[in-house]
Amino acid sequence: MAVGLPENVFLTRLDAAANWARSNSLWPMPFATACCGIELMATAASRHDMARFGAEVMRFSPRQCDLLIVAGRVVMKMLPVLQRIWLQMPEPKWCISMGACACTGGVFDTYAVVQGVDRFIPVDMYVPGCPPRPEQLLAAIIEMQQKIMRTGTFRGSEFSGRTSPTGPPPFDRDEVRRLQEATPVAGLEIYTPPPRVAQPS
Amino acid sequence: MTCLALSPPLSAPIMLEFKTLHDRFGYDIAESSFCDNRRIVVPSGKVYFVLEFLWKELGFDMLLELTAVDYLEFPEATDRFGVVYGLVNTETGERLIIKTHLNSPELRLPSVVPLWRSADWMEREVFDMYGIEFAGHPDLRRILMPDEFTAFPLRKDYPLRGRGERHNFPVITRAES
Numbered sequence: 001m002a003v004g005l006p007e008n009v010f011l012t013r014l015d016a017a018a019n020w021a022r023s024n025s026l027w028p029m030p031f032a033t034a035c036c037g038i039e040l041m042a043t044a045a046s047r048h049d050m051a052r053f054g055a056e057v058m059r060f061s062p063r064q065c066d067l068l069i070v071a072g073r074v075v076m077k078m079l080p081v082l083q084r085i086w087l088q089m090p091e092p093k094w095c096i097s098m099g100a101c102a103c104t105g106g107v108f109d110t111y112a113v114v115q116g117v118d119r120f121i122p123v124d125m126y127v128p129g130c131p132p133r134p135e136q137l138l139a140a141i142i143e144m145q146q147k148i149m150r151t152g153t154f155r156g157s158e159f160s161g162r163t164s165p166t167g168p169p170p171f172d173r174d175e176v177r178r179l180q181e182a183t184p185v186a187g188l189e190i191y192t193p194p195p196r197v198a199q200p201s
Numbered sequence: 202m203t204c205l206a207l208s209p210p211l212s213a214p215i216m217l218e219f220k221t222l223h224d225r226f227g228y229d230i231a232e233s234s235f236c237d238n239r240r241i242v243v244p245s246g247k248v249y250f251v252l253e254f255l256w257k258e259l260g261f262d263m264l265l266e267l268t269a270v271d272y273l274e275f276p277e278a279t280d281r282f283g284v285v286y287g288l289v290n291t292e293t294g295e296r297l298i299i300k301t302h303l304n305s306p307e308l309r310l311p312s313v314v315p316l317w318r319s320a321d322w323m324e325r326e327v328f329d330m331y332g333i334e335f336a337g338h339p340d341l342r343r344i345l346m347p348d349e350f351t352a353f354p355l356r357k358d359y360p361l362r363g364r365g366e367r368h369n370f371p372v373i374t375r376a377e378s
Contacts, residue, residue: 076346076347076350076366076367077346077347079370080370083370083371083373086373086378087373087378109361109362110361110362110363111354111359111360111361111362111363111364111366111367112346112354112363112367113367114367114370115367115368119368119372120370120371120372120373121373121378122373122374122375122378159375159376160376161376162374162375162376163374163375163376163377164374165372165374166374166375170368170369170370170372171365171368
């Protein structure tokens with residue numbers, strides 16, 4: 001191989017070149033439903049400046065995004081929307097679950113709030129905090145870039161092995177136990193309805 | 202008990218004579234007051250006529266609030282649900298609270314949308330959360346919960362964490378999306 005490479009030409013694997021391009025131009029889909037959305041906006045603003053990591057292009061169409069950032073609690077009525085947005089995003093795509101509510105439901109352990117989006121959509125990165133500081137979100141994005149560089153393939157074949165859900169099953173053991181505790185016990189004093197008195201009419 | 206009126210009326214209020222209500226609607230209308238907060242308890246069969254009288258004759262032209270209370274396991278409560286109407290006379294600044302009680306098989310009240318348009322969404326909310334139907338409402342659908350939801354979550358016998366509705370969704374894995 002006597003022929004040398006000209007200047008500005010380098011050799012690499014196709015996977016590495018694709019990963020390099022993808023990880024440095026993550027286009028986030030901001031799914032901001034609560035106060036985490038404010039921190040997400042702060043992360044994109046000039047002080048913390050997500051553009052330093054090539055992730056500043058917030059697109060409000062899922063067709064143009066490859067990083068879903070779920071920021072805030074997701075309620076029952078919103079979850080089908082979230083799933084549809086996730087399905088509308090083109091491959092390759094990743095998901096960051098930002099904040100306690102998106103990861104686990106947080107303090108909102110009620111009938112209407114989904115207890116962690118990872119039960120219903122795949123999640124790649126969790127950001128703890130209530131809400132997380134912008135630095136934590138930036139750390140997650142950097143970690144996400146490293147993960148893409150480490151595991152990404154040109155054809156996206158690394159995703160095909162992830163056939164099991166990311167999160168716990170929808171009804172986990174704790175949930176069943178709490179449901180049993182919530183079931184009224186017949187004969188217990190506090191569950192006896194008060195006597196009805198006929199209303200004068 | 203002495204106390205200060207927190208929000209004095211705009212001008213001298215027309216003091217509502219409960220006697221006129223008694224003469225017109227019978228003596229099963231109870232009244233009480235605390236500070237400047239005057240309350241009338243009306244049987245559910247008469248509530249529409251009382252409200253219509255208050256709007257048409259006494260000028261209570263604004264329905265400020267319409268909500269419900271579940272009295273299950275409440276000490277000394279005799280009825281299961283209470284429905285509360287908060288009225289304002291915008292001429293005089295007078296306020297009045299009308300309350301009625303409902304019990305379990307007949308959870309039905311006449312709608313007051315013909316009187317005040319502001320009752321539209323508030324009646325839908327009461328229907329959504331307590332299952333109280335409003336006869337004659339133009340569009341009685343759920344307003345907060347999804348349409349396919351079957352329970353009434355603000356009833357006291359509904360568990361805080363629900364009956365598993367929040368888990369009733371398909372699970373999407375990474376390989377199939």
